[in-house]
Amino acid sequence: MNSLIVGAATVLVATYVGVGALLYTFQDRLMFQPGPPPPPPSETPAPELTPVTVTTADGLDLMSWYAPPPPDGRGRVVVYFHGNAGTLADRAHKARALLDRGLGVMLVGYRGYNGNPGDPSEAGFREDGRAALAFLEAQGFGPEQRVHYGESIGSGTALPLAVEAGAAAVVLEGGFTSMRAVAQGQYPLYPAGLLVRHPFDNVAAVQSLKAPLLVLHGEHDDLVPVAMGRRLLEIARAAGNPRAEGVFFPDGNHVDLIEHGAMERLVRFLDTLPPPPASAPVIPGGVAR
Known part of the structure; x- marks a missing residue:
């Protein structure tokens, strides 16, 4: 009996460690x-x-999509940092909604996405955003307009x-407190x-946001719990x-807030x-270096 218990425990521990090792090794593919x-x-x-090329501090030429606000628009550019899956084209409907409301749009192209070189990472995304x-600064749009x-x-x-760098405002759609907290919720045993490896600590950032x-946030968000959105607001x-x-949004989930009036x-x-x-603004199509 004791040998059976020891054997079962050994299998459970080995399975636990093995799954944990897989999660750690392949986390970038999941994230x-x-x-x-x-x-x-x-x-x-x-x-x-318009596709534009920006060059990062570590030497990557990345493609983003950009359109300035119309002359009779609101005079601001929405710098759109998209989610972890898909492409810029998957956000074009949101860009359409913003452009129709008199706003300019910069869909930021990350490294490793949209045919761009490089490998995604938290630090890399921040360089891509910089x-x-x-680029926008060179186009005549400073922090007060972004x-x-x-x-x-x-x-x-x-x-x-x-x-x-400063900003006129920050909008978070389905934002989380940290990637570690999201991962803990999805894999509570680990x-x-x-x-x-990429904590994306929004708590620290929102505490310093002026x-x-x-x-x-959608009340039915099944990926980032709505409690995280409420927590960020509370911390701010x-x-x-x-x-x-x-x-x-009472009927919103993680990906459909535009359908519930988010842009309005x-x-x-x-x-x-x-x-x-x-x-x-400068005519789009240039290269920022």
Whole structure:
């Protein structure tokens, strides 16, 4: 009997360790899921977007998609940091909604995504975001005219870069407290704090955020619990953020908030902010280095 118990325990421990080793080894494949190179913007709902090349500090030439705001628009550019799966083309319908509301759009192209060179990582995404912001700066759009939009894992780049470089506002769609917390929720038997290589700690970032914050989250989000969105909002307010608001959609999940009026709520939020200073946008299509 004792030998059976010992044998069963040995199998359980070996299985536990083996699965943990697989999760640790292949976590990047679980966390980052790029799609194939996208079609040109002309074949998407937002054909006015233009492919532009930005060069990162570590020497990668990355493609993003960009369209400035119209002359009679709101004078702001939404810097869109997308989620962990798919391509820029998968966000073209959201770009369409933003463009139709008088906003410019920069769909940030990450390393390893959209046919771009490099391997995805938390540090790499932040370098990619810095290069995109440098491009916009060269186009005449400073922090007061840039709205950081973080979709899911993109929240982990949008937030810290807003703290670092400034922003007119930050919008989080399905944002999490940290990737470690998400992983702990999905794999509760494992010590996520020790295993996750890309923590994307939004708690630390939101505590230092001075820009207005809008949290958009679905009550039925089955990937990032709505409690995480509420927690980020709570932390921002406790840290003294002068303007932190949340919209929690009763029927929304992780990927369908646009269908529940998210863009209307975003524009309503931006319209209550002080108007941005005038800019002198450059014709798109350049290369930022």
